[in-house]
Amino acid sequence: MIRRSFLLALSLVISLPLAAWAEAPLKIVATTGMIADAARQVGGDQVEVKGLMGPGVDPHAYRQTRSDIVAMTRADLVLWHGLYLEAQMEEFFHDLDRKRTVVAVAEGVDKAKLRAHDDYADKYDPHLWMTPELWRDVVIEVQEALTEARPEAADLFAANAEAHLADIDRLAEYAQKTLATVPEHNKVLVTAHDAFGYFGQSFGFEVLGIQGISTQSEAGLNRIGELVDLLVDRKITAVFVESSVSDRSIRALVEGSAAKGHEVKVGGELFSDAMGEPGTYEGTYLGMLDHNITVIAGALDGDVPARGMDGKLSAGF
Known part of the structure; x- marks a missing residue:
């Protein structure tokens, strides 16, 4: 009886679709909607993305809530912009970086491409999403962060990023x-x-x-x-x-x-x-x-x- 029950259970497991064997999606928390969108575009079905700042939210003044803190401490990867955009959250991210994988995706962009900040001598204008040419650099940083977090999905992330970057290039042509x-x-x-x-x-x-x-x-x-x-x-x-x-x-x-x-x-x-x-x-x-x-x-x-x-x-x- 036990042997028959074991064989039945085994047959059910074997009959499961391949998707059921797939690794669970990466849990990603992103600060802005723009970063969350990039993570979804590049990550596809390999990621589950939570964006902290919704429509109408000002990232310059935003402070993390208790639910934000819980989500970020449980995430596999936290993506934030950097360049002093989330000014009220910087100290928190530096502390979190000692416990979780935290990446400031705009910090990797070549500083020679950036505008100096009006109010802070050692800072830059963070609004990189306003031009497709700069935002494509951020998308590449997101791709690299996802690839490091899940190397076995590198080819998928690369293909998704290539497709999204092609759309961004088309948007740049439309803008011009x-x-x-x-x-x-x-x-x-x-x-x-x-x-x-x-x-x-x-x-x-x-x-x-x-x-x-x-x-x-x-x-x-x-x-x-x-x-x-x-x-x-x-x-x-x-x-x-x-x-x-x-x-x-x-x-x-x-x-x-x-x-x-x-x-x-x-x-x-x-x-x-x-x-x-x-x-x-x-x-x-x-x-x-x-x-x-x-x-x-x-x-x-x-x-x-x-x-x-x-x-x-x-x-x-």
């Missing part, structure tokens, strides 16, 4: 083509904080943020007054709000310009430090940038497709 249609005198991008510096460098835009690179810097009345005068003098007609920053200062620019007889519109909402809603196209890195590129070009009199690069954007322009 679409943003080139904006008239030269309109290539001024006014936003709540200076998150679009790399974007401006890549696509030939003058970028003016009310706050500095970090949202923790103060936007004084003098700065708003200076920008109102600039909007009026240069006849700039559109400014942009950000999904993760209060629109109060941008509204002050609009109202200040109106008081001087110059009409300025809000050209749209841009994704600066966080992506769109999970499950949407804008909730992916490609969709986030496609949205920004299309909204900016459309608001500044460029020629844009109705729904972006592949017709996937939620709203038409």
Whole structure:
């Protein structure tokens, strides 16, 4: 009887599909939505990714919660951005690094490619996701971190990364083509904080943020007054709000310009430090940038497709 039960159990195990024998997915925690998306794209079914910062969350001011700490201490791999983006969490990550595998994926990017930080002499602008050329370097860092964590899946990670990088390169081509249609005198991008510096460098835009690179810097009345005068003098007609920053200062620019007889519109909402809603196209890195590129070009009199690069954007322009 025992022998028959053993043989029955063995036959059930043998009949299990091959997937049941596969190693459990790597448990990965990523700080920003952009890093979480890169990990999912590269890792495929070999990873289970939890992102800490959802839509509308400002990473400059974010502090880890108790549930975040539990998730990170149980993870196989923790991916954070670095470059002082998660400024309130740096000490925690340095402590965690002594117990878990923790990788700051933006720290591996060649510093010669980076912009100096306005407020800190030894820091850099962390907003690398704003240009596809820089973000592809971060994706490669994510690939290397996953490969080190699970070497036996190296070929899969390499193939997935190659496919994702091809999409990022296609996005870069779309950006160059679409943003080139904006008239030269309109290539001024006014936003709540200076998150679009790399974007401006890549696509030939003058970028003016009310706050500095970090949202923790103060936007004084003098700065708003200076920008109102600039909007009026240069006849700039559109400014942009950000999904993760209060629109109060941008509204002050609009109202200040109106008081001087110059009409300025809000050209749209841009994704600066966080992506769109999970499950949407804008909730992916490609969709986030496609949205920004299309909204900016459309608001500044460029020629844009109705729904972006592949017709996937939620709203038409």
